[in-house]
Amino acid sequence: SAVISQKPSRDICQRGTSLTIQCQVDSQVTMMFWxxxxxxxxxxxxxxxxxxxxxxxxxxxxxxxxxxSRPNLTFSTLTVSNMSPEDSSIYLCxxxxxxxxxxxxxxxxxxxxxx
Amino acid sequence: xxxxxxxxxxxxxxxxEAVTLDCTYDTSDPxxxxxxxxxxxxxxxxxxxxxxxxxxxNATEGRYSLNFQKxxxxxxxxxxxxQLGDSAMYFCxxxxxxxxxxxxxxxxxxxxxx
Numbered sequence: 644s645a646v647i648s649q650k651p652s653r654d655i656c657q658r659g660t661s662l663t664i665q666c667q668v669d670s671q672v673t674m675m676f677w678x679x680x681x682x683x684x685x686x687x688x689x690x691x692x693x694x695x696x697x698x699x700x701x702x703x704x705x706x707x708x709x710x711x712s713r714p715n716l717t718f719s720t721l722t723v724s725n726m727s728p729e730d731s732s733i734y735l736c737x738x739x740x741x742x743x744x745x746x747x748x749x750x751x752x753x754x755x756x757x758x
Numbered sequence: 759x760x761x762x763x764x765x766x767x768x769x770x771x772x773x774x775e776a777v778t779l780d781c782t783y784d785t786s787d788p789x790x791x792x793x794x795x796x797x798x799x800x801x802x803x804x805x806x807x808x809x810x811x812x813x814x815x816n817a818t819e820g821r822y823s824l825n826f827q828k829x830x831x832x833x834x835x836x837x838x839x840x841q842l843g844d845s846a847m848y849f850c851x852x853x854x855x856x857x858x859x860x861x862x863x864x865x866x867x868x869x870x871x872x
């Protein structure tokens with residue numbers, strides 16, 4: 644299985660600022676995803692990070708708020724822009740090595756607190 | 759409509775006993791995959807077990823087994839011989855068709871007592 648790392652592991656930010664989260668996979672993967680987990684809640688998909696093109700966002704998430712890049716098959720970033728306390732969550736990236744394996748593996752998550 | 763339903767918010771289990779976590783799903787696609795993940799307090803999501811809709815046998819991975827009842831649309835996770843380290847939140851998830859994004863249930867918190 645792919646090994647996924649995320650940076651930073653946690654951060655405390657002021658409202659109105661932006662934070663970029665990095666996700667690095669140790670091998671080439673077909674698909675990468677970004678999820679949000681608000682406190683005490685389940686995971687919600689933000690977007691699918693597409694290599695070399697714009698991400699595909701889920702309903703309720705927009706590119707201006709959550710710009711995503713995926714410049715190659717092993718790396719992606721998620722930016723949380725113009726943050727408010729409601730953005731305080733765990734942000735997790737995941738990767739699907741290939742459709743045939745059908746299993747997404749997750750990074751350790753980034754725990755974000757917005758004051 | 760909720761695609762994944764986990765009706766047990768929290769469960770207590772005695773060490774060395776088995777525990778069953780319920781999961782029902784809703785899809786009209788004949789091809790789908792069902793997953794269970796464990797999330798300890800550290801926040802990481804740990805993959806436990808997978809069941810494909812066309813798999814004939816129930817999946818097993820060590821102490822984890824999945825009780826797949828297709829007609830009832832249920833995919834319950836059974837943890838045998840519980841250990842203190844099993845205390846965590848457990849999520850059931852599903853992907854449908856050729857769409858590989860996952861839909862998650864609300865989760866079940868398991869607390870293992872010594």
